[in-house]
Amino acid sequence: MDTKITAEKKIKLAEKILSHLSNIKINGCSKLQNKIKQEINFLEKCLSDNTLKEEHLVCLNLTHLQAIAYKLFILKNRCSGVMCNKILNYENGSSRKICIDLLLDEGSVWMKVIARNQKAITMVSNGECSFKQKSVLDQAEEFVECSKQNLCYYKPPKVIFSFANGVENCVADELCQIGVLVENNNNNFNDEIFNSYFGDNTNNEYPIKDLNIVRNLNLIKKMTHIKLNLGVTTLIAYVSALTNGGCNYNFKSEILQKHAEWERNRPVKPILDSLFEGKELYCCATAAKIFKNILNTLGGKSEKQRGEELLNKLIIVEDKPCDRLKIMGKVKKRSLAIFGTGEYLKAVTVTANHAFVRAAMNQGINYSVFLHESRALTEEKQLPT
Template structure:
């Protein structure tokens, strides 16, 4: 497992438990930032084949049974709205007929391919096709894989739809992120954000993210954003808000789905649930500064498809009582 982990791309977890049916399934390595699950198998290649043909001990699960469990579990824990790739890494090789069968199920097979004798080939061919999973897409076969050339590339499909949270809308239009970050405010939080803005301007990050993307805002986020603008937005911030909203599509809230099942309390607020639930329903990336919600959702077993950025608050009307920290550039 250590050898396989050392060549994994962007690993995020080791021996990670996932809820599966009434129990849990442990994935040896979660890599590609969550897009791939790897199971490391260190059994003799011939033994694996024999067990898969029913020649194991009573109640002993075959590698085919394990493949079934991993594939079904992956469908319950989507990454960017797709099941993670399931990779079985055979440290001591795998016989060709069994490797082909696993690939037909949808497993990506790694390890040395070993020829099987005629008896094994015949027995493997006779296994009923009805035992196969109903997988619509057959994964490509990688017939010559070693630890130095593992194909663990992340999902190639890029999500082109962005769902903006209220915190992102505020960060985009605030004076602080539009050239007025040189103040010391009476509010320590604003002063801290201005310092963060001088070190790492947020607007270029968001502009780069928005490029070539469709942008949506759910009705709840729109209503909350406009209420905040109406109450504490300065004239320039209000103008930027209206200009930004001309470029987005307002969509109805989604009030169902797994995100809406999160228990309210602490960092889980109803407004945030609606924003993230709408993003998930639209299969978009939710853009937000609400790191607390994302962490709390993870604690309840929900992984959000999200782009997190630093927070920025509206600052224009606070400038009247602020002092210059540096001369404007």
């Protein structure tokens, strides 16, 4: 086929993929879009300058990016990150970034997409290349080691290598021995396959309500070994009149009105009940003390009663503050006690304190958390109906 026609077809397909990607709101998706745009710009420049050569099409990274997009569309309901970097530390003190094409199941699964042909993969794996080039076996060892250094819910993420054009059994067997799960598509992944998926009839809408919460909930429920550490915001939300049948009242406070509206649309307690089922529930001494003080000051009669019942179900432990974070802005001393205790217990901290989690991430600390919406104590502020 004429080189120019091939390039034009690739541009058209890439633009179609970009159109569909614009509807996906997942962290890192914009990075994938930008890389595809760079490839389009390169081809368009070569066409306009009349400098396009066949080797330009061979060396394009577009096929790999298209393969990532294809897997993203298939797995979008499980995906929480695209082209995310993780740090791999070496024994000599050096480090490098490892790019994870797709983060699945809230980061508990890492997927790398490989779009090279089978023979090339095997040749490089056997050292049959004219220059130093990393094989998929080298990459697999790095990914597995990196996963051990970047735990998710206190366990190394599973590593999957997805081969868009398949992989020969000899390489797949070695990957399995290293500890990588192999997805062998073996479907000769070409532009026609991309076109059949990203055709004009592809649905552009992805209306899944509270997808992050549902996905995280389902994941944690499967982890029978996981303990839960409840923060103050969770304790309050669980016993609030709003989450226990009182969301249809009106309030003078605009914030409480908004909380009531949220609760009518997105009830919190069923999510927490489902999360708590079969799990050991912990709470640090600071969280229990603050919760009791808030209940005594702001809680209504029923809220106080539910609070006492909830505290009786918890295992209250002494504080184990985190010493890796600086106290500043949204990072308060009490939060360090709550989240540090969760880390010490190897528990998932259940919280509505999104601000602290973001502040910790800004300092390079990622806690194992389950985030939900906040709910205030409202029983004493309900207006008569």
